[in-house]
Amino acid sequence: MNISNIVSSAPCLILLAAGVACTATLNTVDKQFLVTAAKTDMTEAHEGQMAESQASRADVKDFAKTLVDDHTASYTQLSALAAKTGVAIPKGINVAQNRTVVQLVHLKGDRFDRQFTSDEIAAYRQMLATFKREAQQGRDPDVKAYATKTIPTLQKELQLAQKCAKPMGHS
Numbered sequence: 001m002n003i004s005n006i007v008s009s010a011p012c013l014i015l016l017a018a019g020v021a022c023t024a025t026l027n028t029v030d031k032q033f034l035v036t037a038a039k040t041d042m043t044e045a046h047e048g049q050m051a052e053s054q055a056s057r058a059d060v061k062d063f064a065k066t067l068v069d070d071h072t073a074s075y076t077q078l079s080a081l082a083a084k085t086g087v088a089i090p091k092g093i094n095v096a097q098n099r100t101v102v103q104l105v106h107l108k109g110d111r112f113d114r115q116f117t118s119d120e121i122a123a124y125r126q127m128l129a130t131f132k133r134e135a136q137q138g139r140d141p142d143v144k145a146y147a148t149k150t151i152p153t154l155q156k157e158l159q160l161a162q163k164c165a166k167p168m169g170h171s
Helices: 002-024 028-054 058-085 099-105 109-137 141-165
Strands: none
Touching: 028 058, 028 099, 028 109, 028 141, 058 109, 058 141, 099 109, 109 141
8 A cells, every 4th residue: 555655656756856857957047037037027018008108209108018018928928938947936016116117107298208218228228238148148048048039129129219219300
């Protein structure tokens, strides 16, 4: 009876051991990248939603919609990757603790447009550096592939932010 319990439990032990081995292979840097990318996606989508309602210019509102769409899709892909690698990523952000969001919440119209685009330019420069570093130095091939695949989207969004930062009529 004891032997049959052990034998019937063996496949579970093997799967458990394999599962532990899979999650243990992801190093701390790759794990932290996934957490940072998740927070970034949620923050950018939230700021994009704010801009859709608070911005005055059509190009800024269009840029905001792009942010919401792109970062929502990116978070969906990231969630699947995190599940595959066994990494717990955040499911929400505390906007009250985000200095940029707190500043933007009180702005409307042209003042919002200027501050939002300025903040986005700085954020995208930082994001690109983070994603490029992961693409070059990351250890996990799936995490590196996600970072590499995301870089062109981030570059496009940086260019859009820079274009929106220019006064209307000056391209």
